[in-house]
Amino acid sequence: MNKNKTLTLSGKKYPYRCSNSVLAEIQEEYGTLAEFERKLSGRKLLLDKNGEPRTNEDGLKLYIKTEPSLKAVNFALPLMIEEGLQYEADQKRKEAPEVDAKTIIGEIDINPFELADMLLEEFYGALAIKKEIPSQKKITEKKTQS
Numbered sequence: 001m002n003k004n005k006t007l008t009l010s011g012k013k014y015p016y017r018c019s020n021s022v023l024a025e026i027q028e029e030y031g032t033l034a035e036f037e038r039k040l041s042g043r044k045l046l047l048d049k050n051g052e053p054r055t056n057e058d059g060l061k062l063y064i065k066t067e068p069s070l071k072a073v074n075f076a077l078p079l080m081i082e083e084g085l086q087y088e089a090d091q092k093r094k095e096a097p098e099v100d101a102k103t104i105i106g107e108i109d110i111n112p113f114e115l116a117d118m119l120l121e122e123f124y125g126a127l128a129i130k131k132e133i134p135s136q137k138k139i140t141e142k143k144t145q146s
Contacts, residue, residue, distance in 0.1 A: 004084045005122060007115075009107035015084030016119075018126035022079045026123075029075060033127070039069035040076065040120050068116035076119050078104045 004015035023033060030036040038044070046054045046062040054062045078101035089096035108115065 004087055005118075006084075007110070007118060009104065010109050012107065014081045014104070015088050016077070016080040016122060017084040017087050018076075018080050018119075018122045019083050019087075020126070022076070022083050023123075023126055025079055026076065030072075036072060036076075037120070037123065038063075039072040040116055040123065042066045042068040042116070068113060068120075070112055073112060073116050073119060074101075074105050076123070077108070077115070080119065080122060 004017050006013050006015050008014070026036045027033055030039065042065055043063040044066045046064050048054050056062055078099060081104055082096075082099050085099060086096045110118075
């Protein structure tokens, strides 16, 4: 997540980034990060004829792949672009340009399935554990042992 990815919408290049603050807004809107992930990835709970979730032999819920939620795409894209612009501005010690969610959504000219996949990849990257950075727990444990 150190380097911004870029995407082009209607001929304009935009950086995009999923940070902890973006994750917090997603969680606020969708209740859980897992619910957002299901919407963005297009996974839907498989129900039986009574409307109950179907499970496999291990008791795990079954899902089917459908299309991604455009509402989820339209929610996350402006947030990630705004975060990407802010990150770039911070690196250059400049003021970040203002972005308007409606304008960004109106500029979308990418296949929605491809766009959802791009956002999902960035979302997963924000959740990944970075091996090269020690966790706070390990740092705290070392300090208390001293």
